[in-house]
Amino acid sequence: MTVAVRGRALVDAASWHAPTGAITALVGPNGAGKSTMLRAIAGVLPERARRGGAVLLDGAALAGPGALPPRERARRVALVEQTADAVPQLTAREAVRLGRTPHHRMLGFSLGDERLVEAALADAGAAGLADRPLGELSGGELQRVHVARALAQQPRLLLLDEPTNHLDVAWQLELLQLVRRLAADRPVVMTVHDLALAATHADRVVLVDRGRVVAEGVPDAVLTPERIRAVYGVEAEIDAAPGGVAIRYRRMEP
Numbered sequence: 560m561t562v563a564v565r566g567r568a569l570v571d572a573a574s575w576h577a578p579t580g581a582i583t584a585l586v587g588p589n590g591a592g593k594s595t596m597l598r599a600i601a602g603v604l605p606e607r608a609r610r611g612g613a614v615l616l617d618g619a620a621l622a623g624p625g626a627l628p629p630r631e632r633a634r635r636v637a638l639v640e641q642t643a644d645a646v647p648q649l650t651a652r653e654a655v656r657l658g659r660t661p662h663h664r665m666l667g668f669s670l671g672d673e674r675l676v677e678a679a680l681a682d683a684g685a686a687g688l689a690d691r692p693l694g695e696l697s698g699g700e701l702q703r704v705h706v707a708r709a710l711a712q713q714p715r716l717l718l719l720d721e722p723t724n725h726l727d728v729a730w731q732l733e734l735l736q737l738v739r740r741l742a743a744d745r746p747v748v749m750t751v752h753d754l755a756l757a758a759t760h761a762d763r764v765v766l767v768d769r770g771r772v773v774a775e776g777v778p779d780a781v782l783t784p785e786r787i788r789a790v791y792g793v794e795a796e797i798d799a800a801p802g803g804v805a806i807r808y809r810r811m812e813p
């Protein structure tokens with residue numbers, strides 16, 4: 560895919576694959592184009608952004624020529640953004656109900672929808688927040704509600720933009736465990752800055768720099784000290800520790 564604004568390519572002929580059954584981590588420096596890619600896939604780029612190329616999910620085009628209608632795409636793709644809109648007066652439960660909106664036809668909200676909303680709140684660890692207005696929630700609590708809304712949508716593809724932001728270490732692990740369960744029967748793509756977290760929890764890593772894909776594959780093939788130096792300009796020492804990967808960073812010698 561390519562995305563350009565005012566003639567500048569934010570995403571430059573980037574091509575990558577996120578299989579079902581896997582967690583795919585999009586990593587790269589600030590401004591590399593990770594969020595823009597997720598927004599292009601979800602179809603929520605601003606009008607003035609020009610796009611090219613195609614995005615395919617289960618053989619259907621999400622963007623590009625012959626793309627699915629927006630409502631159909633909204634049923635299949637859920638995006639949890641870093642700065643998702645939160646109407647402060649809505650309760651968490653009301654916000655999560657919005658996840659069912661793309662599935663509604665004439666009849667509106669059903670008992671089945673209600674069950675899915677309660678299950679989504681519970682799965683995202685937000686059941687205890689259900690009656691609280693969003694305006695009162697902490698950053699981490701709000702993040703859990705946004706995840707619950709995406710779960711209620713029952714998407715075929717789940718996109719998470721920096722999902723561990725605002726979460727304390729315990730909730731990060733809860734979320735990653737949930738993401739692991741969800742990835743069993745759909746592709747899950749998440750952007751992350753923490754390369755050790757990506758190396759530990761993702762099955763595949765897509766390394767992005769200046770709108771282009773620099774490398775794609777299993778974490779230890781993609782996240783090498785050489786690539787980290789080339790893309791981020793820092794020295795990295797990578798250790799496979801029990802239970803995960805640890806990375807120590809140093810500034811490059813002048």
Ligand SMILES: Nc1ncnc2c1ncn2[C@@H]1O[C@H](COP(=O)(O)OP(=O)(O)OP(=O)(O)O)[C@@H](O)[C@H]1O
Binds near residue numbers: 589
């Ligand atoms: N709507 C927009 N109009 C113009 N430029 C934009 C727009 N959205 C993003 N950009 C620019 O596109 C580039 C990529 O931004 P993007 O948010 O996709 O990067 P990112 O890799 O997600 O970065 P970060 O890690 O900092 O969140 C940046 O230079 C940004 O300033």
